Amino acid sequence: MWKTMIVAWREFKHTALTKAFIFGTIFFPLIIWGGIVVGSIIVRPSETTVQGTLAILDPTGEVFLAAEQEFDPERFKGPTLGEMMEDAARGTMGAIVHLDMKLEAHTDRQELETLQNRVREQELLAVAVVGDGVLDTANRDGRVVLYVDPAANPDHISAIQRTLGRSVVRARATQRELDVAELRAMLRDPQIVTRRLTDVGEAAAGVELQKMLPIAFMVLLWICAFASGNYLLTTTIEEKSNRVMEVLLSAISPMQLMAGKIIGQCVVGIFTIAVYGALGIGALFYFSMHDVIEISQLVYVVVYFFMAYLMIAAMMASIGSAVSDLQEAHALLTPAMLLLMVPWILFMPVSQNPNGTIATVTSFIPPLTPFVMVMRVTSSEPPATLQIIATMVVGWGGAIVMMWLCARIFRVGVLMTGKPPSPLELIRWLRYS
Amino acid sequence: MTTQTDVPTVQLESVSKSFGATRAVDDVSLEIPAGSLCGFLGPNGAGKSTTIRMIMSIIYPDAGSVRALGGSALAAKDRIGYLPEERGIYRKMRVGEYLLYIGRLKGLGGTDLKRRIGYWLDRIKLPNVIHKRCHELSKGMQQKVQFLAAVLNDPDVLILDEPFSGLDPVNATLLNEIIRELSDQGRTIIFSTHVLHQAEQLCDRIVLINHGKLLLDVSMEEIIARFDPRTLLVRPLNDQPLELDKMPGVVDFTAGGETGSVEVHLEPSADPQAIMREILNQSPVRSVELRRITLEEVFVRLVMESEGEAAAERAREELSHVENDDRRLA
Structure with a gap:
């Protein structure tokens, strides 16, 4: 057992304690995550103040009176969150614009041409022409036309448009003797908070996140198990191609060597899952959404990781022991990769219907069991306990059988050189040992 | 000083092994x-x-049993050192790290392991390589590191598969010295080679194998006694003719070798010492010596006895090719 641990430590050290691994697995996600957090803190839209004169051609003068209040620099606090989101959705989100403008009142429509010329001469910033019937809510044709210089800043135009719009609403309310502030408060959408009732109390729902969680767990499981299996494949091939295998086998048995390599790479996988898991959980805490994950789900992820890893490791160790270089490995890797891609095809139907026929049947097919089950048990509709136990038995049974087959191929394969074996020859090897 | 005992260190009983249709080892029994x-x-x-x-x-035999150090070699791996024919090393590992790893797998550890690594690196004349990566070493240096990995655990049995292959003459001599030294310390050394003259110089026991079958498993003394060619090599002085045809105990003689020597073939009952004295009394000679049989001749003779003249001729050709290839490499 001690020798197995020595091999395991070497595997871990030469895989995980390398610059490439540390940068790729730890620093790169940390940099991305840190970038998002820091970016959200330090990157704010720039702020500008618009100064100049806006002429309002309003025959009734009601809109002008309202505008005087809306354009008051003391009152103006910039766009609301909703307005900013609307801008973002339109792809027009820009700077936060403060208005510090003088207003000129005009009532005679014949002044329009003169006012337009003053805009051209840049004496005025803009001219707003209030159309007839703007204050009549039944009249859908009522409008305000804003004349601006062609070189005017789009962010400034948006700010003026918004404030003119508010002015019209204020004028309408005043005409009907309504309190504008109260009216706006009445129209504001309330915040809807969903709480999920649990056995011990209540928790935040995070509905969208809840939908994504099973897929995220499956992807995490797949990436970590596959990456570790892939490292196992490459280190086994390296030992064969460097001819160091026979030296190792003079000191330890093939089974000790295989067990050591599998344990070492398993620790690499656990290490990776811990890093990504911690980053994910850290992000949930940062956004105060940690209630969406339960401890039992994390336990399931770890249990299914071991199951998935053992199955992938069995495949990769068998292939690695049977070939002499990576090029030869490709022929045998193709069927294994096709099998490993199935969870990616299944994630949509399983996440949409975690207890449907496809999800239930594929839960009992060992190479797929851990990936399908991790999605099902972390979904909002987990399967019955009996089914979880049954799939555990099938999954672990499958993993043990795969490891047993791998051990038989490994002890023959590690000393074989020359032409890579065909699948039929691999079956023959099972009889040799 | 060799301390050979009758206790077998390695025992094979009717061992056979096949790979597909090829019978690699066929019913071999031997004791070392x-x-x-x-x-x-x-x-x-x-x-x-x-x-x-x-x-x-x-690997395991299809039939028969193998014992090493009184049991399975698997249980005694820490007491056996092994240099495989196909040399292997982790190319990116540092030399010290590689040796520590192999040493730990052999059950060693702590400061004793580091002390042994330091001692052996000096002994095989590889100082200052401990922090170098293995791929930075020359092929010969890598081979010496691999030899070091085999002897690091101070083994009771040392198995060296073609240890001189690819070594330059200076390093081959150094390795030869170390092997003798380890043998003098009483360790059992099994040394595989296809270059028979190397074994003649080094070994006290010979196991000959051909086509998976055991041809011979005896001591060098037994070989000399059993395959004594009953031949003297005489180099006359100043081309003075020797009167050998009427000498008692002489069957015949052939003259005209490359060095001007004469091969004198003796009767089975003749005393070689007495005939050597007689030749020296007859006329002065440059040298007279008892011709020793080479392992190559023994091998060819055994093949001829077991498989016939044609097989012996093939074996002779095979050996001469190997010998020539080896000389070219050297």
């Missing part, structure tokens, strides 16, 4: 006594490496 320096000889593909791998429990 403790303390012996045993040459495991035969042409390429004879079954030497397969037999050695079975002794090391790296």
Whole structure:
């Protein structure tokens, strides 16, 4: 057992304690995550103040009176969150614009041409022409036309448009003797908070996140198990191609060597899952959404990781022991990769219907069991306990059988050189040992 | 000083091993006594490496049993050192790190392991390489590091598969010295080679294998006694003719070798010492010596006895090719 641990430590050290691994697995996600957090803190839209004169051609003068209040620099606090989101959705989100403008009142429509010329001469910033019937809510044709210089800043135009719009609403309310502030408060959408009732109390729902969680767990499981299996494949091939295998086998048995390599790479996988898991959980805490994950789900992820890893490791160790270089490995890797891609095809139907026929049947097919089950048990509709136990038995049974087959191929394969074996020859090897 | 005993260190009983249709080892039984320096000889593909791998429990026989140090080699791996024919090393690992790893796998550890690594690196004349990566070393240096990995655990049995292959003459001599030194310390050394003259110089016991079958498993003394050619080599002085035809105990003689020597073939009952004295009394000679049989001749003779003249001729050709290839490499 001690020798197995020595091999395991070497595997871990030469895989995980390398610059490439540390940068790729730890620093790169940390940099991305840190970038998002820091970016959200330090990157704010720039702020500008618009100064100049806006002429309002309003025959009734009601809109002008309202505008005087809306354009008051003391009152103006910039766009609301909703307005900013609307801008973002339109792809027009820009700077936060403060208005510090003088207003000129005009009532005679014949002044329009003169006012337009003053805009051209840049004496005025803009001219707003209030159309007839703007204050009549039944009249859908009522409008305000804003004349601006062609070189005017789009962010400034948006700010003026918004404030003119508010002015019209204020004028309408005043005409009907309504309190504008109260009216706006009445129209504001309330915040809807969903709480999920649990056995011990209540928790935040995070509905969208809840939908994504099973897929995220499956992807995490797949990436970590596959990456570790892939490292196992490459280190086994390296030992064969460097001819160091026979030296190792003079000191330890093939089974000790295989067990050591599998344990070492398993620790690499656990290490990776811990890093990504911690980053994910850290992000949930940062956004105060940690209630969406339960401890039992994390336990399931770890249990299914071991199951998935053992199955992938069995495949990769068998292939690695049977070939002499990576090029030869490709022929045998193709069927294994096709099998490993199935969870990616299944994630949509399983996440949409975690207890449907496809999800239930594929839960009992060992190479797929851990990936399908991790999605099902972390979904909002987990399967019955009996089914979880049954799939555990099938999954672990499958993993043990795969490891047993791998051990038989490994002890023959590690000393074989020359032409890579065909699948039929691999079956023959099972009889040799 | 060799301390050979009758206790067998390695025992094979009716061992056979096949790979597909090829029978690599065919019903081989042999015993290697403790303390012996045993040459495991035969042409390429004879079954030497397969037999050695079975002794090391790296592969298992289809039939028969293999014992090493009184039990399974698997249980005694920490007491056996092994240099495989196919040299292997982790190319990106540092030399010290590689040796620490192999040493730990051999059950060593702590400061003793580091002390041994330091001692052996000096002994095989590889100072200042401990922090170098293995791929930075020359092929010969890598081979010496691999030899060091085999002896690091101070083994009771040392198995060396073609240890001189690819070494330059200086390093081959150094390795030869170390092997003798280890043998003098009483360790059992099994030394496989297809270059028979190397074994003649080094070994006190010979195992000959051909086509997976055991041809011979005896001590060098027994070989000399059993395959004594009953021939004297005489180099006359100043081309003075020797009157050998009427000398008692002489069957016949052939003259005209490259060095001007004369081969004198003796009767089985003749006393070589008495005939040597007689020749010296007859006329002054440059040298007179008892001709010793080479392992190559023994091998060819055994093949001829077991498989016939044609097979012996093939074996002779195979050996001469191997010998020539080896000389070219050197």
